[in-house]
Amino acid sequence: MEYPSLKIGNLIVEKPLIQGGMGVGISLGGLAGAVAKEGGIGIISSAQIGFKEPDFESCTKEANIRAIGSELQRARDIAPHGVIGFNIMVALKYYDEYVKAAVEAGADLIISRAGLPTDLPSYVEGSRTKIAPIVSTEKSAKVILKYWDKKYSRTADMVVIEGPKAGGHLGFDKEQLDKFDEAAYDREVQAILAVVKEYSDKYGVKVPVALAGGIENAHDVRHAFSLGADAVQVASRFVTTKECDADTKYKERYIQAAKEDIVIVKSPVGMPGRAIRNPFMERVMSGERQAPRKCLGCLRKCNPAEIPYCITEALVNAARGDVDNALLFCGASAYRAEKIETVKEVVDSLLA
Incomplete structure (x- = not known):
């Protein structure tokens, strides 16, 4: 099967594949650059990204901000024409400063999770950096897109739907995870797609949607596209690659x-x-x-x-x-x- 390229505003991505952000230190410039070089979107995790810096323990925030710039440059050196961004968690203590540092460094895209990125549009205003919230339910999609619409008169450049099979921190409680039903979640995905389409229509733009969580093979990718997704986000499969930044x-x-x-x-x-x-x-x-x-x-x-x-x-x-x-x-x-x-x-x- 041949998949169409992914368009995020004026960004054209050859392959509709995003490498998920993994921290601390699992997806840095090496992995992100390698994925971008292959035509996908490479994502660097900002979570304690400066842990290798000599002053990390004494000047943690400054070390992280410095590393945001150096890891993006490392990825750019590998894929000069590739699309490279950051995953920045809303739950981080200096979230706004890390987002602004990524924008200043020239990130193409910022994906935000672990909370609702209510003020993200204000941090990227005037830049070319695209923004994509991660949502897990129809309710969370409605909340963030309505908020951005009302407060900033804009919508997302892309939306990532992260399902219950994802790794790391999850947007579900334990009871929801224990009761996970794939067919029911497929319906949830389609409900989220309907919410995104509502705001796409309002702003006269195509807001692409990427599906994430447990996508491991070509069958999973085909299923995501059959639901109406425009792309997939995959993380764990990239851990066991030569280019992954982990030990x-x-x-x-x-x-x-x-x-x-x-x-x-x-x-x-x-x-x-x-x-x-x-x-x-x-x-x-x-x-x-x-x-x-x-x-x-x-x-x-x-x-x-x-x-x-x-x-x-x-x-x-x-x-x-x-x-x-x-x-x-x-x-x-x-x-x-x-x-x-x-x-x-x-x-x-x-x-x-």
């Missing part, structure tokens, strides 16, 4: 994982997420508290005195390969990974 030990854990190793966990700020069971997660699930060494100011609603563990420490450990003492976020189909591939092989297999 080799992290990639190997995906390959070693069995289906029963994929579990729903609670992040320190209460949001559910999907991850690979490991010794660290066993300790957390048994109720053991692991006090943070130092607060690095990652999430706005985090209270170091109350959290069971520091999510920054756990995710940095993952990126560096200390996989027994790490939070290993993943999608529902991560256990299907069997080998290390190249980005080109993954892209070709998805769009076959």
Whole structure:
């Protein structure tokens, strides 16, 4: 099957494929650049992106802002004409400053999740950077698009629908995840598409929609397009690529994982997420508290005195390969990974 190119305003993307943002340090400039070079959209995760900077622990915000620029440049060096953007979580403590830094660096696109990005349009005003909220339900799509319409007299440049099979922090509570029904969620997707079309029609533009969450093969991609999606967003498949920025030990854990190793966990700020069971997660699930060494100011609603563990420490450990003492976020189909591939092989297999 041949898929049409993806148009986001005046941005033309050769292949309707977005590589999902994965932090900390899993999708940086190396992976994003490689995906953009193959004709898709490469996405850099801004979450504690400066963890490799020498002053990260003493000047965390400044290290992150510096790394936003350097990682985007690294991706541009790999794919000078590719489309490259950032995934920036609304829940981050310095969300507005990170968005503005990405815009100033020249990001083509900003995708926002982990909360409703109500003020995102104001941070990109006057720039060429496109914006795309991640929504999981018809209700959340209505809320954010209505808000942008009323307050900013504009709509989204693109919308990403992230389903219950996604990795990392999820826009569902545990009960919704336990009761997940694929046919019912397909209907939810079509309801979201109808909401997006309403605002597309109002503004006389085509707002493309990408479907994300558990998309692992060509069959999943065809299904997404059959529902009416204009693109897909895929994350976990790119972890086990040569070009992924994560440590080799992290990639190997995906390959070693069995289906029963994929579990729903609670992040320190209460949001559910999907991850690979490991010794660290066993300790957390048994109720053991692991006090943070130092607060690095990652999430706005985090209270170091109350959290069971520091999510920054756990995710940095993952990126560096200390996989027994790490939070290993993943999608529902991560256990299907069997080998290390190249980005080109993954892209070709998805769009076959």
